[in-house]
Amino acid sequence: MIRVVSMPGHHGGVVATPHTLSTRAGIEILQAGGNAVDAAIAACAVQGVVAPETCGIGGDLFALVHRPGDAAPLALNASGRAGSGVDAAALRAAGHTEIPRGHPGAIPVPGCVDGWDALSSRLGRLGLAASLAPAIRLAEEGFPANDELVAAFRSSAAELAGVEAAAPLLRASRGSTIVRSQLAATLRLVADGGRAAFYEGPPGAAISAAVDGVITTSDLERSQADWVVPVSASAWGVTGWTVPPNSQGYLAVGGAAVLERLGWTDDPGDPRSWHLQIEAHRALAAGRDSVVVDPGRVPVDAGRLLDPARLDAVAASVDPSAARDLYAPAGAAGGTAYLCVVDGAGLAVSLIQSNFHGIGALVGAGSAGFLLHDRGRGFSLLEGHPGELGPGRRPLHTLSPTLWTRDERLALVLGTRGGHVQPQLVQQVAAFVLGAGLDPDEAQARPRWTVEPAPTPPGAPVPSGWRVRVEPDVPARVVDGLRRRGHQVVPADGPQSGWGPVSVIQVDEAAGWRLSARDPRVATTAVATA
Structure with a gap:
C-alpha cells in the first residue's frame, strides 16, 4: 500500500491503473506539470497501446x-451511438435474438477520442498532444508483451487472422517486444489534429469501411461526448456519484446505500454479512436492462433510480434470511480498463474505457492500427424494448466509474473492469473501505463474490437463488450458510483476475493524506506517486 502526505507547496499525486506502463505514463505527465486530467488521458492512451x-x-x-470546491463532480458520457444504417428488423427477420459478435450492428461509433478531446479541452493543462506523447512513444518504440495480452490474442487467433491491426499482437510471445506503428500514426493524427483528424480523417473512413457503411460520415462528424448530470446516493456519511444511464453505475453506489439500510456490519466469517451484500445488489439490479438504455429512452427520470424512497423500498424487499426470486442481469464479460488519478491540488479523475467483450468485435479499422469494440451487443432486438437497437442510439453500458465525497470533499475514487459484474465488485470494496473502515490494502485482499443466473434447462423455471461464485479464501462456514439461505455457491479454483483489477484511491483532504493499493489479482496492476 502507498500513503501520500500532502505538504504545503507539494504538487505530486497518485495514479492507480491496471498496467505498470499506464501508471508510469500518468506519473510522467504529473511530473511534467500536468494535472489529473492530463495524466488520466495519458494513462488511458497507454493502456490501449500496451x-x-x-x-x-x-x-x-x-x-x-x-474539482475542489464543487458540490458535485463533472460527469462525461463518451459512449458511441449506433450507426445510421443499423436495422433491428432485418436482424430479427434473419432469426437473430441478439446481435452477433462482429456484425456491423454490434459496432457503434467509438467514443474514446471524443472523450479525450472533451476532457482535455475543458479541464486539461498541457493539451492533448502532450498527454498522448507517452502512448505514441511506446507504440513506435515497442513494449514487452505480458501473459494476459498473449493469452487473449492466441485464444482469438483464428478469428483475427487477416485483421491488419491484430498482426503485431498475434506474433507476440511472453516478453517479446511489440511495435504498433500503424496505431502510432493514428495517435499522431489525433495529437496534431484533435477529434476531426480521427473521425473525419483516414481513421474515420476506416471505421466506416469496416462496418460496410453502417456508420456514415454524418455519424462520425457528430460528437460522441456529452457532459451529463451525475446521479448519487448516500451511505455511511459519504455520497457516491456515478454516470447515469446508459451506464449501469447506479447499481454500484445504490447497492452500497441499500446495504447500509439493511444494517450490514462487516464480519468475514458470518454468512449473514455475505448474504446481505449479495441481496443488496440483487434487489437493486432487478429490472436493470429496462432502464440502462439510451439516455433519451430511459423510462423513468434518471435521478429517481437512486431516490431515497426507492432505495428504502428496495431494502425492504430483501429477506435477511433467504435468497429471493428476482430477475437476474446478464452474465459477465471483460475487455475494460479502469484507472484513477488524484493530483497534488486535489483534482481527481475516475475514468473507465472499454472494448466490451475482451478484444471487442474482432474487427479492425483497416490500416489505422486499432480494433473496434462490440458495445452494440448491449442493445436489445426485442421490438419496442426501451433498449432496442436503433440509429443514433446508445446501448446498455456495463461501465461503472464511481467517485465519493464527504461534505463536498473528495473521499474516494473507485472502479474496476468486470463487465456486467462491475457494480458488484465496486459495492464490495466501497463497503469495506467506507462502511467497515478498512484501508485499501485490506479491502483489496478480501475474497470477492459475484452472482450470475443459475443454469437452467430451456423452458424450466428460474430457481430462486442465483449462482454465487466465491474466491477460495471464503470460510467453509460462510459457504454452508449461504447455501442454507438458498444460494447456489460455486467456489472458484483460485483468485479471479476477471474480478478486477480494482483501482482505488482513498483521500482525506482535511488530514492531508491519500491511500492506495494495487489489486493482487492482476500482475500488471500498478500504483505510484509523483
Whole structure:
C-alpha cells in the first residue's frame, strides 16, 4: 500500500491503473506539470497501446472529475451511438435474438477520442498532444508483451487472422517486444489534429469501411461526448456519484446505500454479512436492462433510480434470511480498463474505457492500427424494448466509474473492469473501505463474490437463488450458510483476475493524506506517486 502526505507547496499525486506502463505514463505527465486530467488521458492512451485486450481508441469512455470546491463532480458520457444504417428488423427477420459478435450492428461509433478531446479541452493543462506523447512513444518504440495480452490474442487467433491491426499482437510471445506503428500514426493524427483528424480523417473512413457503411460520415462528424448530470446516493456519511444511464453505475453506489439500510456490519466469517451484500445488489439490479438504455429512452427520470424512497423500498424487499426470486442481469464479460488519478491540488479523475467483450468485435479499422469494440451487443432486438437497437442510439453500458465525497470533499475514487459484474465488485470494496473502515490494502485482499443466473434447462423455471461464485479464501462456514439461505455457491479454483483489477484511491483532504493499493489479482496492476 502507498500513503501520500500532502505538504504545503507539494504538487505530486497518485495514479492507480491496471498496467505498470499506464501508471508510469500518468506519473510522467504529473511530473511534467500536468494535472489529473492530463495524466488520466495519458494513462488511458497507454493502456490501449500496451493492453489492447482491455481497451483502446476503438471503444468508449466514461469519466467523473472532482474539482475542489464543487458540490458535485463533472460527469462525461463518451459512449458511441449506433450507426445510421443499423436495422433491428432485418436482424430479427434473419432469426437473430441478439446481435452477433462482429456484425456491423454490434459496432457503434467509438467514443474514446471524443472523450479525450472533451476532457482535455475543458479541464486539461498541457493539451492533448502532450498527454498522448507517452502512448505514441511506446507504440513506435515497442513494449514487452505480458501473459494476459498473449493469452487473449492466441485464444482469438483464428478469428483475427487477416485483421491488419491484430498482426503485431498475434506474433507476440511472453516478453517479446511489440511495435504498433500503424496505431502510432493514428495517435499522431489525433495529437496534431484533435477529434476531426480521427473521425473525419483516414481513421474515420476506416471505421466506416469496416462496418460496410453502417456508420456514415454524418455519424462520425457528430460528437460522441456529452457532459451529463451525475446521479448519487448516500451511505455511511459519504455520497457516491456515478454516470447515469446508459451506464449501469447506479447499481454500484445504490447497492452500497441499500446495504447500509439493511444494517450490514462487516464480519468475514458470518454468512449473514455475505448474504446481505449479495441481496443488496440483487434487489437493486432487478429490472436493470429496462432502464440502462439510451439516455433519451430511459423510462423513468434518471435521478429517481437512486431516490431515497426507492432505495428504502428496495431494502425492504430483501429477506435477511433467504435468497429471493428476482430477475437476474446478464452474465459477465471483460475487455475494460479502469484507472484513477488524484493530483497534488486535489483534482481527481475516475475514468473507465472499454472494448466490451475482451478484444471487442474482432474487427479492425483497416490500416489505422486499432480494433473496434462490440458495445452494440448491449442493445436489445426485442421490438419496442426501451433498449432496442436503433440509429443514433446508445446501448446498455456495463461501465461503472464511481467517485465519493464527504461534505463536498473528495473521499474516494473507485472502479474496476468486470463487465456486467462491475457494480458488484465496486459495492464490495466501497463497503469495506467506507462502511467497515478498512484501508485499501485490506479491502483489496478480501475474497470477492459475484452472482450470475443459475443454469437452467430451456423452458424450466428460474430457481430462486442465483449462482454465487466465491474466491477460495471464503470460510467453509460462510459457504454452508449461504447455501442454507438458498444460494447456489460455486467456489472458484483460485483468485479471479476477471474480478478486477480494482483501482482505488482513498483521500482525506482535511488530514492531508491519500491511500492506495494495487489489486493482487492482476500482475500488471500498478500504483505510484509523483
